[in-house]
Each structure stands twice: as C-alpha cells, then as structure tokens.
Amino acid sequence: MTQEAREAPARATEQLRLNADLVHEAGKRLRELSPPFVATLARGSSDQAAAFAKYLLEVHAGIPTLSHAPSVGSLYHATSPRFKGVPLIAISQSGRSPDLIAAAEDARRQGAVVIAVVNDAESPLAQLAEIVIPVHAGAETSVAATKSFVCTLVALTHLVAEWSEDSALLAALDTVGDVLEEAANADWSAAVPLLRDAEEMLVLGRGPTLPIAGEAALKLKETSSLHAEAFSSAEVAHGPMTLVGEGDPVLVLAPFDVARTGLRERLEDFAARGANIIAAGLPEDVAPALTVLPLRSDTHPVLAAIAQIQSFYALAETLSLARGRNPDNPPHLNKVTRTL
Template identity: 75%
Template sequence: MTDHPDGPVDTLMARETAEAPDRCETQIARNADVMREAGQRLRALAPPFAATLARGSSDQAAAFAKILLETRAAIPTLSHAPSIGSLYRATSPLFKGVPLIAISQSGRSPDLIAAAEDAQRQGALLVSIVNDAASPLAEMADICIPIHAGPEKSVAATKSFIGTLVALTHLIAEWSGDEGLKAALPTVGDVLRRAVAADWSDAVPLLRDASNMLVLGRGLTLPIAGEAALKFKETSNLHAEAFSIAEVAHGPMTLIGEGDPVLALGPMDEARAGLRERLEDFRARGAQVIATGHPDDVAAATLALPGQIDVHPIIGAIAQIQSFYGLANALSLARGRNPDKPPHLAKVTRTL
C-alpha cells in the first residue's frame, strides 16, 4: 500500500491502470493474425462508410475510431445510436455491406446486443471489440477482436479503455495499410509505461475544491478529453464537460472565470494549431489552466503536465489517458471518494 497525503492510492483503479502497458503489448502480439485478416477483409469490402455502436467510455473509444478511420483510411464514419436498433428496430437498409464496429468491455449490454442484431438483419458486417470473448456480442460477431485486458473489477474502466484504443489503432493500421502506424505499434508498451510514470498529481490542489470545469482536446485528443470528463464525473463527482479547442470559443468559454480550472490535452499533430492562443485567452480570464502537449503550446498554462512529444501522435494521444487515470485516482481520493465504487453505478449497464 502506497501512502499519499490524502490517503492510500493503492486502489483497484490504480492497479488496473498500471497493468495496461503489459496487457497492450500482449494484445498486439496475440491479435497479429486476427488484425491482418480483418484488415484484408475490410479492404476487400471497400464500404462507402463505416459506423460505430457504443455507450459510455466505449463511445469515446468509438469517437477515436472515427478520427482514425477518416484521417487514415478516408472512410466516413457515423455513430449509430443503440436505440435506433434496440427500441425502434429502424436500422437503415443502407447498412448492407457496411462494417458496424460495436465496442463493449463486457459484451453483455442488452441494448448494444439488440442494436447489433438489428444491423445484422439489414446486412451489416458486425465487428465486435470486446474484453470478454465469450460474451454474446463476441459470439454473434462476423469479426471478433478481443482486447485481452484481463478481469477489470473497478467500476471505473481504465485498462479496458486503453486496450480498446490500442485495438482500434491496430485494426485501422491494417485496414488502411498505414505503414508508419504499423511501425509505431511495437512502441506502445514502452510509451504507456512512461505515461504511467508521469506524475500529474501537481494538478490535484488546483482541482480538489472545483465544482465545474472544462476539458479540451482536438482531433485525436478530443475523445481523450471526453473520457477524462466522464471520469471526473464518475470518480470525483466533478462536473466536467469536454469541448474541442476549436469550438470552445463559440459559447462555452463564457462559463469560465477567475480561478476556474481548465484541463487541455494538446494534440501533437496538425490539430495543435491555435492551442497556445486559446490557452492564453483562458489565462487572461483568470482561469487555472492545466495542460499537456507540445512545450510551445503549454507554455501559456498555469501548470504544464509532463508528456511525450517524440512519439507517434496516435500513440501519444493514448498515452495521455494513461497518465490521466493516475490523476483521476489521486483526485478522487483527495475529494474523499472511492474511485473503485462510484455511487449508483455498476460494471455492466443494462439499458434497453
């Protein structure tokens, strides 16, 4: 048990988060043949578009898949709302021959299963990305991609989310034939280990007493910001909302005033354009700006968090959520909460 001024940090969330680098290395090796075959099948299919199906943290992973598919494979990607298939039974016949990427740690959420069944009825190709390879969503898949994260007992998903991002990266590297991304995959374990070691706890005093905040990202890091905002709500009872660095000036910026916290997760590719100027705007409002990203961008922050700039931008975005989970765990404890057992939440959300 590790001591901390605000209490013990050796939670399930902390332990499971720290497992992610090894689990992801194992996943990449074990899934090599599955991913190669899936990539070949999806390239041959040559669909006009792709779709994702998910809820909660998995829907943030789905948004990450959209960015990857549209920037790396030039495939337009939409988010298919589960209720369209599970409640309305109204999945479009235009889904015939279209890959539907269903993402679920448990593979047992009734609404996702029902929506996937309705899409298959219309001829969709179901690609299930799951942690439980014996789950119903896995068994009904045309292509099943296990993330091999191992049992995850904390209600707050961590290693399974990171594993899902890595699996999506691997799949889309093979699907798109992106040789640079394929070459970056073997670096995942080491990049994530450095991300585990990165200490973001200096942000805790700036967030301990906050009631509202913004989390910013753009491109690859916008879904990361979405997951971070969700975890702030879930584990710390902190109302956090995620916005694009480009969109936040269109209204949400007025919510931030003197002393209010803003967390910016800076992208390391073309999407970093304008980040420094936006952070300077927040500082001028008196905001407590916490940021990670390129040193030139985060120089405007109140607190610059350690990050990695010499890595592939996709892997670097995944590393940001790896580091963030350590902050989320420490903040939850500092606010007197148990990150493993958020009130009113369960590991499998059974929605119809």
C-alpha cells in the same frame, strides 16, 4: 483502479502479439469490402473509444464514419437497409449490454458486417459478430474502466493501421509498451491542488485527443463527482468559453498533430479570463499554463493521445481520494450498465 490502469502497457503489448494474424486478416477483408462508410455502436467509455475510431478511420483510412445510436436499433428498429455490407464496429468491455446486443442484431439483419471489439470474447455480443477483436485486458473489477479502455484504443489503432496499410502507424505500435509504461509513471499530481475543491471545469482536446478529453471528463464525473465537460479547443469559443472565469480550472490535452493549430491563442484567451490552465503536451515556453503536466513528445500523435489517458488515470484516482471519494466503487454505477 490504479493497479488495473498500470497493467495496461503490458496488456496492450500482449494484445498486439496475440491479435497479429487476426487483425491482419480483418484489415485485408475490410479493404476488399471497400465500404462507403463505417458505423460505430457503443455507450459510456466505449463511446469515447468509438469517437477515437472515427478519428482514426476518417484521418488515416479516409472512410466516413458515423455513430449509430443504440436506441435506433434496440427501441425504434429503424436500422436502414443501406447498412448492407457496411462494417458496424460494436465496442463494449463486457459485451453484455442489452441495448448494444439488440442494436447489433438488428443491424446484422439489415446486412451489416458486425465487428465486435470486446474484452470478453465469449460474450453475447462477440457471439453474434462476424469479426471479433479481443482487447485482452484481463478481468477488470474497478467500476471505472481503465485498462480495458486503453487496450480498446490500441485494438482500434491496430485494426485501422492494418485496414489502411499505414506503415507509420504500424511501426508506432511496436513502441506502445514503452510509451504507455512511461506515461503510467508520469506524475500528474501537480493538478490536484487546482482541482480538489473545484465544482466544475472544462477539458479540452482536438483531433486525436478530443475523445481522450471526453473519457477524462467522464472519469472526473464518475470518480470525483466533479462536473467536467469536454469540448474541442476549436469549438469551445462558440459559446462554452463564456462559462469560464477567474480561478476556473481548464485541463488541456494537446494533440501532437496539425490539430494543435490555434491552441496557443485559445489558451491565451483563457489565461486573460483568469482561468487556471493545466496543460499536457505543451511545454511551459509554448503555453500560458499555470501547471504543465509531463508527457513524452517524441512519439506518433495517435500513441501520444493514448498515453495521455494512461497518465490521466493515476491523476483521477489521486484526485478522487483527495476529494473523499472511493474511485473503485463510485455511487450509482455498475460494471455492466443494462440500458434498454
């Protein structure tokens, strides 16, 4: 798991080079298409990447984005004719999950423009797509996806940057290798003592880091059998906060944009409840955190969010081993999940 996660910076850099012309043309085509909305199609970690795409598309491209549940097409065959001319971004590491393929096929029959963001460019999902964006993560043998997730986020950022002609985001992508390499070397092991014996916890994010929190919570479940739930720092006060008491861990993945608004006050509420707050992206003099995790602050908010999951993966493996688990082969999981 660690070996593959550490490949992500170099893989992402190479991806941007290999995909430069392809993604530029895809962005041009999508601008000309000018769709009323976009849909995403994914499961598992890829669905967290889809949520990241929603943030990118709605904030940077101004396009409403919905999550198209695979079962709507694969089981119910209820895909709407209103999908005609609408981009459907299907995200899958393997490109071989039967329900995703069936749902994408159904949407295409209704006129959707299927865009496959896949690691395997020869997969069945890629074969049925009109636009294929390979993430170029290379073979990934650890059941817990790491480098493929990071590379997928970079590919989605690249697509939206070209689509929206966002010069700041395009310029930021030139630094992705250095940003991710620094993140891979960041030491987040200080969180391990607070999480080693935990049974449940919250992971908070907002804006670009909410999908990152979702992926972190999923990996904590997969690799450490730790019941972690992700919430927006804005939404957590609407009920879930009542679950947190003395000594309970709360991992905070702070955004580097306007979504930070109100975060300090929320953490003060958790601190007053006696929670063990572990914060990334906030210095000690800004947050009432018992444990502050190192994170580079002088980068674009989108890259800062991707950097947080890059740093988190090393923590996830260290914690899994500390809890007596095998992070490379979690029980009851397979590399390709064949949901029907």
